[in-house]
Amino acid sequence: MTKLFYSRLAATNIQKNRRTYLPFLLTCTFTVSMYYMITSLSQNPGLDKMLGSDVLRYTLSLGGWVTAIFSAIFLFYTNSFLIKRRKKEFGLFNILGMEKKHLAKVIALETLYVAVISLALGLGLGVLLEKLLFLVLLKMFETAIPLGFSPSLSAVFMTLALFGAIFLLIFLNTLRQIRVSSPIELLHSGNVGEREPKTRWIMAVLGAISLGAGYYISVTTKNPVAAMGLFFVAVLLVIIGTYLLFTAGSIALLKSMRKNKRFYYTSKHFTSVSGMLYRMKQNAVGLANICILSTAVLVMVSSTLSMWMGMQGILDTRYPRELLISSRDYSQQAVSDLHRDAQQVLDSHGLQSNNAFEYTYLTFSLLEQGDTFTTGGADTSSAKMLSSMNSLRNLFFVTLEDYNRVTGQHQSLEDGEVLLYSNRESYPHDTLRVFDTTFTVKQRVDDFPGNGFMAANIASSHFLVVKDLSVIQQLDSWQKAAYGENASDIKLYWGFDLTGSPQQKIAFYEDLQTTLHEREFEGALECRSEAKQSFVSLYGGLFFIGVFLGLLFTVAAILIIYYKQVSEGYDDRERFVIMQQVGMSHSEVRRSIHSQIMTVFFLPLITAGIHIAFAFPVITRLLAVFSLTDVGLFALCTVGTFLAFGLLYALIYGLTAKVYYRIVRT
Amino acid sequence: MSVLEVRGLKKVYTTRFGGSRVQALSDVSFSVDQGEYVAIMGESGSGKTTLLNILAALDKPSGGTVLLGGRDLSGISEREIAAFRRDNLGFVFQDFNLLDTFSLQDNIFLPLVLAGKRYGEMARRLQPLAAQLGIAGILHKYPYEVSGGQKQRAAVCRALITSPQLVLADEPTGALDSRAADSLLDLFGQINRAGQTILMVTHSTKAASHAGRVLFIKDGQVFHQLYRGENTSRQMFEKISDTLTVIATGGDRRD
Numbered sequence: 001m002t003k004l005f006y007s008r009l010a011a012t013n014i015q016k017n018r019r020t021y022l023p024f025l026l027t028c029t030f031t032v033s034m035y036y037m038i039t040s041l042s043q044n045p046g047l048d049k050m051l052g053s054d055v056l057r058y059t060l061s062l063g064g065w066v067t068a069i070f071s072a073i074f075l076f077y078t079n080s081f082l083i084k085r086r087k088k089e090f091g092l093f094n095i096l097g098m099e100k101k102h103l104a105k106v107i108a109l110e111t112l113y114v115a116v117i118s119l120a121l122g123l124g125l126g127v128l129l130e131k132l133l134f135l136v137l138l139k140m141f142e143t144a145i146p147l148g149f150s151p152s153l154s155a156v157f158m159t160l161a162l163f164g165a166i167f168l169l170i171f172l173n174t175l176r177q178i179r180v181s182s183p184i185e186l187l188h189s190g191n192v193g194e195r196e197p198k199t200r201w202i203m204a205v206l207g208a209i210s211l212g213a214g215y216y217i218s219v220t221t222k223n224p225v226a227a228m229g230l231f232f233v234a235v236l237l238v239i240i241g242t243y244l245l246f247t248a249g250s251i252a253l254l255k256s257m258r259k260n261k262r263f264y265y266t267s268k269h270f271t272s273v274s275g276m277l278y279r280m281k282q283n284a285v286g287l288a289n290i291c292i293l294s295t296a297v298l299v300m301v302s303s304t305l306s307m308w309m310g311m312q313g314i315l316d317t318r319y320p321r322e323l324l325i326s327s328r329d330y331s332q333q334a335v336s337d338l339h340r341d342a343q344q345v346l347d348s349h350g351l352q353s354n355n356a357f358e359y360t361y362l363t364f365s366l367l368e369q370g371d372t373f374t375t376g377g378a379d380t381s382s383a384k385m386l387s388s389m390n391s392l393r394n395l396f397f398v399t400l401e402d403y404n405r406v407t408g409q410h411q412s413l414e415d416g417e418v419l420l421y422s423n424r425e426s427y428p429h430d431t432l433r434v435f436d437t438t439f440t441v442k443q444r445v446d447d448f449p450g451n452g453f454m455a456a457n458i459a460s461s462h463f464l465v466v467k468d469l470s471v472i473q474q475l476d477s478w479q480k481a482a483y484g485e486n487a488s489d490i491k492l493y494w495g496f497d498l499t500g501s502p503q504q505k506i507a508f509y510e511d512l513q514t515t516l517h518e519r520e521f522e523g524a525l526e527c528r529s530e531a532k533q534s535f536v537s538l539y540g541g542l543f544f545i546g547v548f549l550g551l552l553f554t555v556a557a558i559l560i561i562y563y564k565q566v567s568e569g570y571d572d573r574e575r576f577v578i579m580q581q582v583g584m585s586h587s588e589v590r591r592s593i594h595s596q597i598m599t600v601f602f603l604p605l606i607t608a609g610i611h612i613a614f615a616f617p618v619i620t621r622l623l624a625v626f627s628l629t630d631v632g633l634f635a636l637c638t639v640g641t642f643l644a645f646g647l648l649y650a651l652i653y654g655l656t657a658k659v660y661y662r663i664v665r666t
Numbered sequence: 667m668s669v670l671e672v673r674g675l676k677k678v679y680t681t682r683f684g685g686s687r688v689q690a691l692s693d694v695s696f697s698v699d700q701g702e703y704v705a706i707m708g709e710s711g712s713g714k715t716t717l718l719n720i721l722a723a724l725d726k727p728s729g730g731t732v733l734l735g736g737r738d739l740s741g742i743s744e745r746e747i748a749a750f751r752r753d754n755l756g757f758v759f760q761d762f763n764l765l766d767t768f769s770l771q772d773n774i775f776l777p778l779v780l781a782g783k784r785y786g787e788m789a790r791r792l793q794p795l796a797a798q799l800g801i802a803g804i805l806h807k808y809p810y811e812v813s814g815g816q817k818q819r820a821a822v823c824r825a826l827i828t829s830p831q832l833v834l835a836d837e838p839t840g841a842l843d844s845r846a847a848d849s850l851l852d853l854f855g856q857i858n859r860a861g862q863t864i865l866m867v868t869h870s871t872k873a874a875s876h877a878g879r880v881l882f883i884k885d886g887q888v889f890h891q892l893y894r895g896e897n898t899s900r901q902m903f904e905k906i907s908d909t910l911t912v913i914a915t916g917g918d919r920r921d
Contacts (some may be wrong), residue, residue, distance in 0.1 A: 265788065266782075267779055270772075274767045275767050278767035578763045580825070581763060581781070582752070582757065582777050583748050583749070584748060585748030585781055586744070586748070587745075588748065
């Protein structure tokens with residue numbers, strides 16, 4: 001009988017608190033299914049049939065980890081909100097004669113119900129949606145695989161273990177909170193007059209500095225290599241800055257609003273400013289959470305989307321022709337041998353080559369200091385390295401003869417003159433001193449053979465057209481002396497397109513590679529069609545994870561917003577009753593509510609927008625590491641993502657505002 | 667001149683699904699003159715609160731009329747009602763109903779802010795009133811930082827700052843200790859002598875004994891009324907006690 005009593009009590013408790021419990025159940029279900037899907041996908045045997053499945057598998061399991069950690073934090077957060085709302089109820093039970101061990105029993109049963117329901121629903125949903133997700137992946141990867149789809153048992157066990165542990169921890173945490181407080185405290189915990197927060201100028205200023213520093217790093221870091229290291233520093237600074245500014249800054253701002261008597265003592269601002277000030281301490285963290293989550297969603301989705309969208313472009317710049325061959329031996333003999341071998345293999349495959357180009361080049365890196373390029377000192381301390389990263393340049397040399405032939409121009413050069421093209425950082429001087437030679441820039445040109453080829457290199461490059469091969473050979477001997485074992489070689493670069501299907505092209509590429517390998521050819525071959533598959537699995541995998549985690553974070557942000565509105569609705573209800581008694585009309589109440597909700601909602605979104613705008617430069621540099629240099633495309637993707645997210649956000653606003661009104665009205 | 671005139675007021679509550687009907691007020695008529703201090707007494711469930719809600723235009727009567735300053739409350743539109751309430755009525759509640767989000771001063775300013783008054787004028791009105799009520803020194807504190815008596819003084823200040831035609835007080839001493847209650851009642855006397863009309867609903871004999879006239883409500887009707895006349899508070903207290911005893915023991919006396 002008593003056993004039944006507790007289990008029934010637990011069930012009715014959940015039912016009674018459904019306005020707060022239902023979203024929690026949904027959250028649990030959602031995170032369970034998300035975690036199951038990503039884990040199961042990463043273990044799907046069907047992936048093996050895709051090329052580049054290792055990268056994809058790795059990306060997916062990384063996504064699984066992020067999901068797991070995030071689920072734990074997030075479920076804790078939402079549960080603590082639930083407990084806060086229910087402390088009064090627990091206090092009442094306690095006073096009515098329920099001992100704490102009985103309370104613990106009820107809470108344990110409640111947690112068990114939630115766990116069982118959400119795990120069952122979540123896994124069921126996960127198994128259903130996994131199939132869909134797998135199809136999406138196959139579609140993205142343009143791979144036709146007979147559906148090797150099977151729910152993964154080990155993923156089910158992993159999900160059960162993870163969420164079992166999370167629920168257990170949640171239960172213990174609730175117990176701890178109940179245990180340390182007396183029934184009277186529990187009873188009154190709902191309506192403790194919260195002390196007005198103090199203005200903490202130091203924190204506000206620190207927040208502004210931290211945010212400013214993050215922004216500064218993003219805007220000023222020019223070098224992609226440096227950007228990679230500094231990006232996380234900037235992210236951390238911006239997160240700290242956001243939290244500090246939302247907590248301390250918002251209070252400082254609201255207090256200064258209140259000081260302005262003509263602004264404050266108007267019916268429009270009076271109640272909303274004081275209301276927000278009153279709750280800002282807990283409000284601020286929630287707002288900062290929403291802001292950070294929104295920013296994360298926007299960054300992930302926009303960057304991975306633009307990589308996915310720009311993939312073909314990246315491929316075309318990185319691989320200007322279908323087949324690319326570089327050879328260390330650039331003598332006449334070697335070139336004609338190469339041509340002969342390639343033609344033989346072409347014939348045997350029945351393919352045609354076209355659109356060929358060919359040139360000889362030398363490339364090496366130096367540090368740019370004014371108009372002089374040096375190998376730098378022996379100082380390899382990391383700070384020095386990082387700062388020198390910004391001045392590291394690739395120098396890329398070709399002869400005038402090759403340049404004119406490949407580009408179809410008729411330029412001429414005197415001794416010591418060069419044509420210059422720079423791909424990222426422009427070069428301001430008219431002369432360049434490299435080793436013992438000084439070149440004079442005759443003309444700056446717009447494009448260059450090999451530009452795409454060098455785009456993959458993260459350091460900025462200067463391309464120089466020199467008079468003839470002897471200049472290049474002279475430079476080669478100098479750089480060989482300077483760099484020793486790490487020196488580069490003069491190379492022949494030959495590229496051509498192919499007729500035929502991607503499969504035929506890849507077959508040709510593999511065949512040619514074997515042929516050349518047999519006669520100990522010194523050089524390298526690259527094939528665009530073959531490279532595309534690894535591109536797809538890397539960029540596609542990243543995009544997939546970006547959207548997946550984006551969705552997860554969005555749902556989290558939505559739930560935080562919802563819980564905020566609900567809890568504030570309950571708090572505000574009494575206040576608005578009093579205000580009506582004092583002579584506030586319905587429409588004034590409505591307007592005041594509206595202005596508060598608007599602020600709560602759109603402050604994080606606007607801040608996220610500003611974050612994104614400032615993150616734009618550094619992400620552009622980071623994308624350059626992935627060879628995406630199309631800033632326009634990235635800008636478009638960012639704006640598009642922001643608009644889509646904003647729209648979703650506005651939709652959520654409409655929905656939660658309704659819930660809020662309903663609570664305040666009754 | 668009568669500030670408030672109530673004629674044949676009825677209120678019937680119907681439960682949500684139209685089941686049982688509860689008659690809270692069956693036929694209440696009385697009037698309050700300018701400068702009067704009237705207490706309405708009755709046991710729990712006698713319809714006191716319903717009456718007060720109707721007088722405050724927070725609830726609508728099922729029948730009868732309420733004239734405030736000669737104006738029929740039922741003729742005021744929903745849009746005007748808040749402004750009307752704000753300008754003509756002051757409220758003092760049992761549990762103060764001060765907002766924790768505001769300092770005492772801002773709580774007092776609330777109706778004036780809603781009426782769109784300038785800060786200068788608000789401050790000008792507050793100064794003498796706060797001094798009279800003895801809260802000038804604590805205006806910048808928050809409700810949770812002061813005692814119950816101080817809270818109620820602030821609430822009285824909020825009710826008076828709009829110079830309303832009528833102050834409605836709902837068990838104003840209910841949540842106060844006896845000392846604070848005494849001092850609040852003295853304050854009400856002072857305010858009334860300065861010309862303010864007050865209508866107080868209470869079941870405290872002591873609170874009612876300070877009023878100039880006491881109306882007794884039973885079963886939704888005005889059952890009896892007592893005038894203070896030349897009586898002292900003490901004598902008034904005894905008369906009220908006697909009346910309450912009669913009511914409680916089921917007498918049916920009317921004079």
